Amino acid sequence: MRALLSLPKSIWRRVTGAEAQSDRVVPPSGFTAQLTLFASAAMAFLAVFALALSLASGRLADRWEADLAAGATIRVVTPAGQQDAQVAAALRVLDTTAGVASARALTAEEHEALLAPWLGEGLDLSTLPAPRLIEIEETADGSFDPAGLRLRLAAEAPGAVLDDHRRWREPLTRAAGRLRSLGWIAMVLILATTGAMITLAANVALAANAQVISVLRLVGATDAYIARAFVRRFTLRAGLGALIGTLFGVAAILFLPSAGSSAGILTGLGFAGWHWFLPWLVPVLAAFVAFIATRASARRTLGGLT
Amino acid sequence: MRALLSLPKSIWRRVTGAEAQSDRVVPPSGFTAQLTLFASAAMAFLAVFALALSLASGRLADRWEADLAAGATIRVVTPAGQQDAQVAAALRVLDTTAGVASARALTAEEHEALLAPWLGEGLDLSTLPAPRLIEIEETADGSFDPAGLRLRLAAEAPGAVLDDHRRWREPLTRAAGRLRSLGWIAMVLILATTGAMITLAANVALAANAQVISVLRLVGATDAYIARAFVRRFTLRAGLGALIGTLFGVAAILFLPSAGSSAGILTGLGFAGWHWFLPWLVPVLAAFVAFIATRASARRTLGGLT
């Protein structure tokens, strides 16, 4: 921790020009400074993770959404000779079904890929009288009626069985959506906590400096002058702390060992494309929150002291 | 926040008997108190989530582990009449294979359940000449030799194909393991952060009270007496704050809407059985961390002031 805290301190002195006369009138308040720096660094670190989680689950939800966009499948199970005819019949039915955007019979390769996990690779499907699958893509409003379709299929292609994917898709996308909102809620909570923490730290500093304030007033300092010194200091500290936390967070995410492709959520925990830009908003936001919080708290304190 | 902070304050007064004479000598230090309460509540809240995440991914890993514990599968693909004979032959081979703990042919129902997601439910496997599956359970040392087994099977049951599951299991359990350790690392980070935050808050309080300490010394208070007042206060505050945070965290997890069974990680984010006991360790730990941190910081401060 020592090392962590001494580096920002030296940067801090430069950033703020702590030697500037007007800044020197507020005492350096060692521990409160460390507390502010540390708290905002820790919070920024967590915020970066929450952000990554949100974005990753957003991407996951999109992928699941896409994977299952087919909406529904029709299985055609018949003696081998009749399959092609019944597949064609089913496709015809689908052509005239409201709510179906397109329908397409899977190729043998696609079919094989689908079954490989369960039946092994290198399986020659043609030797097995396995069912043929038709993928249905719904229209955007997703309003096709499974019950009606089943009845029509029973009449025109008796071997065709409708398998509605929505029962798979919905819980999955709902889960991903929940993970995403969990991430955003965490973000908001973390920001609120940071705000509260910095407000409290600023209050601690202002309360501890009641005497400093009274001396400054005695010699003719205006409230704006006094408030400015505190606000500037806390804003810079919070921003700097958050920057450090963000750096650590981004570094941690960058160097997180990536799992195999099967580990869905975990591999995805990173930023992609312009999302790399988002974590850098964390320090800006933290500084902004600190600015607002400290200014309010300074005004309140200064208003309260006679 | 007001409401959140006024409740603990009133509890606080009771818990600590703040009116007790010996405790009154240390000033109530409003904002620092709020800061400590708030920080430890926030941290405990996060800790409970991290704990739940760790435990849930532990369970997930166990489940995947169990699901894939078969270690390997043998697919027996032959003309229908020969299946039973070849399955028996394969089982005999496995009986005498080093590293195989047990082997068992899947029943028709199990087989059906496995294929249902892909081929639809209510499928009658007997009408399809689908392959038969044999589940192999490895011995604990997991040292069986797939290449050797393949050779022996080729000789004795030519229709049997060995399918090594380890390529599925390993990345999955590795991913779950990583999620679990991420949870534990988060726990440790959060505890360390809490410790650091409370140490800093205690330091702020002690620094702000340098004058109180000098007055107490002037009138003959021993260092032990002074330190005790600070340590007791911070320990109780941190413990109380963490208790509040834990309550909120547990409540949040309890009322987290549960997803369908397909949403693996998310549904699992709760406690099971005796794990319900674990989150309550968070306030105890927080109080302990605060005790150690404050005592160290009080000793240092008291040692430093002449």
Place this chain on the structure above:
Amino acid sequence: MEQVGARKERGGAVIELENVAYNYGGGELLSSVSLKLAPGSFHFLTGPSGAGKTTLLKLCYGDLLPTAGDIRLFGRSLAEMDRNDVALLRRQMGVVHQDCRFLDHLDVAENVALPLIVSGRDVGAYAQNLDELLNWVGLTHRSHALPPELSGGERQRAALARAIILSPDVVVADEPTGNIDWEMSQRLLTLLVELNRMGKTIVVATHDLGLIRAAKALVQARVLRISNRRVQLAGADL
């Protein structure tokens, strides 16, 4: 900008209290106090401990607002001023607080220069002024010490130096010699008298009758005494 309605009325009073009453929430501490301190006058304020000397001075430099009556500083009513005006006003009034407070993280020289700093003046331009002042109050050798390292008397001298560095029109000093030996208080008195001769208005609260007697030999000082919540001109017995 810095001259808050400065002595528009040359003949008027610098500090004017009209029927002022004050209480800290309990019983009345001061009531119907009327006072006019003319520019260039020298006043002592005495009275038993707890009579309200410090309170009256705080009213005079706008640190407290009267519970009744009106206070006019430099011809402007306190009631009309906002905080900012009071802050600017303070730059024309040098105040020595009874428990002289400093910024403990700045050294003595910086503390004495504080009024320059907060009013945005260039401290460098006043360097000689500062040195002379420190020398005058006998703190040159302590100018780089921090306030907590000062002795009681050194603090009071530093506070006086701080009060007069801006060369204010009014100097208000609350027990400036409480911790100072006789010789040093004579020097402070001489300094105040000198300032008074330069036209500054001086108000000193003190319980040190010796100081008042010594001053009377040097300057035409009026002595105000607080008793029974009133301010009266003390007789010739002092």
Place this chain on the structure above:
Amino acid sequence: MEQVGARKERGGAVIELENVAYNYGGGELLSSVSLKLAPGSFHFLTGPSGAGKTTLLKLCYGDLLPTAGDIRLFGRSLAEMDRNDVALLRRQMGVVHQDCRFLDHLDVAENVALPLIVSGRDVGAYAQNLDELLNWVGLTHRSHALPPELSGGERQRAALARAIILSPDVVVADEPTGNIDWEMSQRLLTLLVELNRMGKTIVVATHDLGLIRAAKALVQARVLRISNRRVQLAGADL
């Protein structure tokens, strides 16, 4: 337990400095100071501002350790004591600090009772004692005020009350009359003299020569003067 080696040697000194030197890191402030304060003696300590009066008193009550030489309090060397011993020792020494500090969150009565509280005594048993003491220093009507609400003189009186509530063997007072008017300082002096007659050892640092003269009329007091880093017995000129 509370009597830290209390006056084993009846005839010996309560406070004994042997060849003591002190500096705050810079030049020597005190050097080769040797002193013996007999039990029941009354001493004044004077000297110009910044001479080291407060410093010498702090050495006498174990707040500072000498840079050279030895200090024995109640016959026990300071060098042998740890912090705990010093804390217990303080309960036998009532100290009035120059800038009398209080716990600002406790009221005056509680502050005065503080030595009882920190030594674990039952404050209730001392209630009458406390009331009398507050009455004596004229603070009964202010007993529920907070210290920042006191006037300068009220603070000094409260500090004196706090110093003597445990009826200590030694009373050390640093400028106890700096902010108090003549009448009140006469009362404080009478109180100190009374304590002295009860056998307490009294040490008072002051720059108020009037106080010293008044005391000499009441009690056989020795006057010590610090000058040139030495402590000398002041002549009959005082």
